[in-house]
Amino acid sequence: MPKLVDHEQRRRELGEAVWRVIRRDGIEAASVRKVAEEAGWSAGALRHYFSTQSELLTFAMQMVVERIEVRVGALEPPADPREAVEQRLHELLPLDKERRAENEVWLAFAGRALVDPQLRTRHEEVDEELRRACLGALQELGSGGRLRPGLDPELEAERLHGLLDGLALHTAMRPDRMSPRLIRSVLARHLDSLGAEVDGLGGHDNPTGDRGSGRQ
Amino acid sequence: MPKLVDHEQRRRELGEAVWRVIRRDGIEAASVRKVAEEAGWSAGALRHYFSTQSELLTFAMQMVVERIEVRVGALEPPADPREAVEQRLHELLPLDKERRAENEVWLAFAGRALVDPQLRTRHEEVDEELRRACLGALQELGSGGRLRPGLDPELEAERLHGLLDGLALHTAMRPDRMSPRLIRSVLARHLDSLGAEVDGLGGHDNPTGDRGSGRQ
DSSP states (O other), rough: OOOHHHHHHHHHHHOOOOOOOOHHOGGGGGGGGHHHHHHTTOOOHHTTTOOOOHHHHHHHHHHHHHHHHHHHHHOOOSSSSHHHHHHHHTSSSSSHHHHHHHHHHHHHHHHHHHHOHHHHHHHHHHHHHHHHHHHHHHHHHHHTTOOOTTTTTHHHHHHHHHHHHHHHHHHHHHHTTTTTTHHHHHHHHHHHHHHSOSSSSSSSSOSTTTTTTTTO | OOHHHHHHHHHHHHHHHHHHHHHHOOGGOOOOOHHHHHOOOOOHHHHTOOHHHHHHHHHHHHHHHHHHHHHHHHOOOOOHHHHHHHHHOOOOSSSSSSHHHHHHHHHHHHHHHHHHHHHHHHHHHHHHHHHHHEEEEEHHHTTTTOOOOOHHHHHHHHHHHHHOOOHHHHHOOOOOOOOHHHHHHHHHHHHHHHHSSSSSSSSSOSSSOOOTTTTO
C-alpha cells in the first residue's frame, strides 16, 4: 500500500509544519498561506488536507487529539489510582509550552465552532471525549477505593470537566498568572476533595505549600 | 448638571439598543452599524461611546458588569451563609436567557482580549473582580462556619473561579446540554464539598435527585 504510506508521511510532514507555525505565530495568526510557506507546499497540494481557516483549525485540533492519545498511551501508570488519574489528567492541562499550544488550539477551535456550524459536530465529539475521560477518571478512583462514598460519578465528571476547561481558559487568558505549579495545585486539591478521607484534605501533600500568594 | 443627565440618559438608551442587538443576533454578529441602526443614531453620535468592534465589546462588557452589580445589590440575602453565597453566585451563571447573553458577551470579550491588547487590561480587571468575588464567597462561608477546617481560601477561590468559567464556556458551547438545573446542581455539589460536614455530601439536598443521565 505505497499510496497510503505516502499519504501518512505527507500528512505527518504537514502536521509538523502546522505545529511550527502555531508554536511560532500562535493559532490566531496561523493561516493557510503561512502553513503552505512553512511546509514548502503549493496551495493545491495543501487543499487535500485543508483550504480554509476552519479546516486548518479542524486539522490542528485532530493533531492535538492524536498528540494527547500518543502521550497518554505511552504513560506508565503508577499503581496508586489517584496518582494514575492525576498523571493522565496532566496530559490534558497546559503545563508546558507544547501543551499550552494545544490548549490554544482547543480554545480557538471551540471559539470558531460557536460561529461556524461546520465545526460544531467535531467540537461536540471532542467535548464528549473529554467528558468521558473525566468520567473514566472518576470511575478509576471509585474502583480503587479513592472516592468518597455516595458521590454521583456523572455529576462529578461534569464538575471535573468544568474545572479542567476553566483552568484551560484562565491559562490561555493569563499565562503569566497561571503557572504550571498553580494549575497542578488546583487539580491536586480537587482530587483530594474527592478522596475517601474524612478530614476534607485528603492524604496528598499539601498542595499550597509555600505558594505564597498563589503566583510564581 | 443637565448635560450629565443627558449623557447618562443617552448612554442608557444606547445600552438598551446594544442589548437588543446582542439578544437578537448574538454578540458575534453585533456590529457598530447594526447598533447604530437599532438605536436610530448616526455613526457620529455613536462614536462618543464606541466606533470599533473592540470598543463595542468593551461597552457591552461594561453593561454586563453593571447589570450584575445591580442584581447583586438588589438581592435580599438569606441568613444562611451557604444560601447567601449560592444566591449571589447564581447571578454570575448563565441560568436564564439574559444571563446567557451576558455570558456570551463575557466569553467574546475574553476571546477578543486574546488578540487585541487594547482589551487586555480591562479583561484582567474583570477577571480579578471575579476572583475577588470567589474569594469573598469563600470567606463568607468560612466566617459563617460553613467551610471545612484547613482549606486554603486562595486556592479554593482559584478552584471555584475555574469551575464558574468552565461552566460558562460549556454553556456557551452547548446550551442545550447545559440546562440551568444541571449548572445549579454542579455549583450546589461544589459548595457542599466545601462544607464543614464530614460525610462529603454536605447538608444540602441531594443535587442530582432525579436528574437521570444528567441532562434535561
